[in-house]
Amino acid sequence: MTFARKLLAVAMAFGVLGVTLAPAASAQTVVGVTATEIKIGNTNPYSGPASAYGTIGKVIGAYFKKVNDEGGVNGRKINYITYDDGYSPPKTVEMVRKLVEQDQVALLFQTLGTPPNSAIHKYMNQQKVPHLFVATGATKWNDPKNFPWTMGFQPNYQTEGRVYAADVLKKHPNAKVGILYQNDDYGKDYLKGFEDGMGEAGKKMIVLKQSYEVTDPTIDSQIVNLKNSGATVFFNITIPKFAVQAIKKAHDIGWKPAHYLNNVSSSLATVLKPAGLEASKDLITALYMKEVTDPQWRNDKGFTEWVAFMKKYYPEGALDDQANGYGYNVAILMAHTLKQCGNDLSRENIMKQAANLKNVELPLLLPGIKVNTSPTDHAPIEQEQLARFNGEIWQTYGEIFDAFRKQ
Amino acid sequence: MAPRALRAAGLLLVIAVACALPFVMSNFRLFQFTQVYIYAIAILGLNMLTGYNGQFSLGHGAFYAIGAYVSAIMMDKWNVHYAWTIPVAGILCLVVGFLFGLPALRLEGLYLALATFSLALAVPQILKYFEHWTGGSQGIVLSKPNAPFGLALSPDQWLYFVTLGVMVLLFWLSANLLRGRVGRAIVAIRDNHIAAEAMGVNTSLYKSLTFGVSAGYTGVAGALSASAIAYVAPDSFNVFLSVTLLIGAVIGGLASISGAVFGALFIQFVPNWAQDISKAAPWAIFGVFLIVFMYVMPFGIAGAIRLLWIRTRRSRVAHAPESRETAATQAPTTR
Numbered sequence: 001m002t003f004a005r006k007l008l009a010v011a012m013a014f015g016v017l018g019v020t021l022a023p024a025a026s027a028q029t030v031v032g033v034t035a036t037e038i039k040i041g042n043t044n045p046y047s048g049p050a051s052a053y054g055t056i057g058k059v060i061g062a063y064f065k066k067v068n069d070e071g072g073v074n075g076r077k078i079n080y081i082t083y084d085d086g087y088s089p090p091k092t093v094e095m096v097r098k099l100v101e102q103d104q105v106a107l108l109f110q111t112l113g114t115p116p117n118s119a120i121h122k123y124m125n126q127q128k129v130p131h132l133f134v135a136t137g138a139t140k141w142n143d144p145k146n147f148p149w150t151m152g153f154q155p156n157y158q159t160e161g162r163v164y165a166a167d168v169l170k171k172h173p174n175a176k177v178g179i180l181y182q183n184d185d186y187g188k189d190y191l192k193g194f195e196d197g198m199g200e201a202g203k204k205m206i207v208l209k210q211s212y213e214v215t216d217p218t219i220d221s222q223i224v225n226l227k228n229s230g231a232t233v234f235f236n237i238t239i240p241k242f243a244v245q246a247i248k249k250a251h252d253i254g255w256k257p258a259h260y261l262n263n264v265s266s267s268l269a270t271v272l273k274p275a276g277l278e279a280s281k282d283l284i285t286a287l288y289m290k291e292v293t294d295p296q297w298r299n300d301k302g303f304t305e306w307v308a309f310m311k312k313y314y315p316e317g318a319l320d321d322q323a324n325g326y327g328y329n330v331a332i333l334m335a336h337t338l339k340q341c342g343n344d345l346s347r348e349n350i351m352k353q354a355a356n357l358k359n360v361e362l363p364l365l366l367p368g369i370k371v372n373t374s375p376t377d378h379a380p381i382e383q384e385q386l387a388r389f390n391g392e393i394w395q396t397y398g399e400i401f402d403a404f405r406k407q
Numbered sequence: 408m409a410p411r412a413l414r415a416a417g418l419l420l421v422i423a424v425a426c427a428l429p430f431v432m433s434n435f436r437l438f439q440f441t442q443v444y445i446y447a448i449a450i451l452g453l454n455m456l457t458g459y460n461g462q463f464s465l466g467h468g469a470f471y472a473i474g475a476y477v478s479a480i481m482m483d484k485w486n487v488h489y490a491w492t493i494p495v496a497g498i499l500c501l502v503v504g505f506l507f508g509l510p511a512l513r514l515e516g517l518y519l520a521l522a523t524f525s526l527a528l529a530v531p532q533i534l535k536y537f538e539h540w541t542g543g544s545q546g547i548v549l550s551k552p553n554a555p556f557g558l559a560l561s562p563d564q565w566l567y568f569v570t571l572g573v574m575v576l577l578f579w580l581s582a583n584l585l586r587g588r589v590g591r592a593i594v595a596i597r598d599n600h601i602a603a604e605a606m607g608v609n610t611s612l613y614k615s616l617t618f619g620v621s622a623g624y625t626g627v628a629g630a631l632s633a634s635a636i637a638y639v640a641p642d643s644f645n646v647f648l649s650v651t652l653l654i655g656a657v658i659g660g661l662a663s664i665s666g667a668v669f670g671a672l673f674i675q676f677v678p679n680w681a682q683d684i685s686k687a688a689p690w691a692i693f694g695v696f697l698i699v700f701m702y703v704m705p706f707g708i709a710g711a712i713r714l715l716w717i718r719t720r721r722s723r724v725a726h727a728p729e730s731r732e733t734a735a736t737q738a739p740t741t742r
Binding site for chain 2: 046047048049082083084086087088089090093094097098101102113114115116118119121122123138184185213215
């Protein structure tokens with residue numbers, strides 16, 4: 001009897017403990033959300049050296065205005081607060097702390113640039129505030145184990161490097177491969193993806209790697225060296241200025257390798273036209289977005305919707321600027337994620353839903369490319385498709401390549 | 408002696424208020440004030456060079472960057488405690504500044520400004536070159552220091568006190584330096600370097616030394632900023648930083664020690680206000696602020712406060728026997 005009573009007492013004590021602990025354990029943090037509004041924070045370089053990208057922050061604001069005009073997300077209007085950080089990491093830290101601690105935003109969205117995001121990476125994860133769809137191609141944003149509150153957006157450079165490697169192995173299994181890369185993290189990220197993708201075979205196939213500094217005036221000698229190495233496949237990891245030089249020089253000295261050009265320099269307007277359309281013929285690149293200057297999309301539904309949106313909500317934005325298409329895509333993904341959250345806009349659920357996106361299509365992604373995330377995969381877009389330049393447009397070919405799924 | 412006692416009391420009051428701030432303000436505001444103190448140290452460094460010694464520098468962002476990187480690399484590569492990195496950064500910048508000063512100071516006025524400007528342009532790129540140490544354009548991610556001895560302070564509060572302490576120490580040092588023989592020599596070179604030389608001042612040595620001390624102060628500020636931001640990258644130290652520091656020195660008041668704090672407040676908060684006023688053209692608004700300040704307070708904020716102080720005293724005391732003293736403390740304004 002007494003023993004039973006004791007047992008009962010202990011059981012009750014545990015019960016009480018359980019009741020008091022249970023709500024604490026599942027406590028949800030709801031910040032920046034009211035019945036009529038959700039606050040979203042952002043920083044963009046509206047001034048300073050990278051201000052050309054500032055249009056992304058503006059086009060996102062324009063899209064959220066459209067969402068609000070149409071009634072908001074699940075009845076809530078989006079209150080989009082965006083500050084200028086001038087692409088300066090200390091300013092990003094200050095502005096992001098203002099957003100999180102003073103403005104009390106629910107989440108941070110599309111902060112732009114690798115250095116600015118690096119400066120706030122730890123802070124966001126310590127504060128446990130969603131740090132979503134950051135605007136940078138670095139690979140480190142996909143690290144849910146150590147940084148569960150951070151998520152990237154576009155395919156990262158390593159992913160793209162793997163796409164080219166797979167194509168080289170398939171089409172030119174016995175080729176000699178020459179590589180030109182920019183000597184910094186961007187160039188090395190691409191190089192790593194490519195070499196990882198080539199695996200053992202790469203050690204024999206890659207005959208020459210040449211690098212350049214972003215401050216170099218020209219890369220002519222590197223191209224001559226690559227030609228002399230006897231390479232029949234050329235992986236060209238250069239930013240637009242040097243891509244133009246490389247394409248021209250290779251053409252001028254009569255070197256005609258299978259020429260893989262990184263997506264960074266795939267623009268018709270800034271690279272292929274200046275380099276010469278004849279010289280650019282048969283270039284290969286990997287794409288995930290519809291190029292807004294490419295005539296083949298002129299009657300595409302996603303493209304025409306974007307043009308209509310731009311004319312109504314962001315008339316001062318340039319229609320030949322890919323960044324405006326990029327911002328439109330990612331803003332739609334943000335609104336989609338919020339919709340998927342339903343009425344539970346706790347930070348935990350926002351993060352949970354962001355890591356549970358399944359086959360989401362965005363209007364300016366290439367047909368067939370979809371957004372997919374999971375709790376162990378914080379890289380939303382991991383698919384790309386190869387395209388060959390036919391002298392007028394990028395013509396996609398082959399299957400959509402998924403960097404981490406078995407082919 | 409009454410004005411001096413009054414001044415000391417005022418100074419103590421200001422320090423007391425500064426010490427009370429961490430217990431009434433949010434961590435975010437504290438972070439902003441920590442930034443203000445860091446800028447104030449850098450601006451004081453620049454002010455010694457430009458305000459007191461009459462040499463222009465558009466390159467102090469470079470020393471700020473060197474200080475920050477020295478501190479960051481020591482913490483990141485060798486696990487050195489952050490407190491030790493601050494004096495090391497200061498001394499290293501002092502040496503670099505002195506060595507840079509030796510040849511550069513043969514250049515006068517605008518030419519020196521351009522030479523230092525090239526330093527500001529070059530340093531961010533040089534940092535990328537030594538990628539093994541500096542982490543290239545990705546920079547170095549650091550941890551924020553916690554309060555020692557189990558003090559119940561948040562990292563923001565602790566860092567605030569550290570920065571405040573360093574600032575007070577450096578301000579006291581420079582006040583002593585500028586008040587004595589050395590200070591008179593420095594100012595004499597500015598006012599008339601031929602006369603100074605005739606009086607036996609080794610102008611090139613003093614100029615180089617001033618440049619070194621100035622760079623050292625800015626380096627200390629950089630080292631503190633590395634801990635406050637917990638991240639360094641070349642993009643943090645672009646050319647604009649150097650220009651911003653010069654703006655702070657001029658707006659705060661050239662040849663004024665307290666002016667450095669006012670200048671720091673200006674460069675920290677006015678760009679933010681400008682952004683609140685107009686999202687479309689914040690820098691245009693900032694420009695308007697700048698022009699208004701220069702027009703209304705031609706000798707900087709510190710100069711304006713000084714003038715106000717003198718006027719109120721003059722109106723209270725009909726005659727002005729202390730005019731000689733005010734003229735001396737007001738050196739640049741009476742030029």
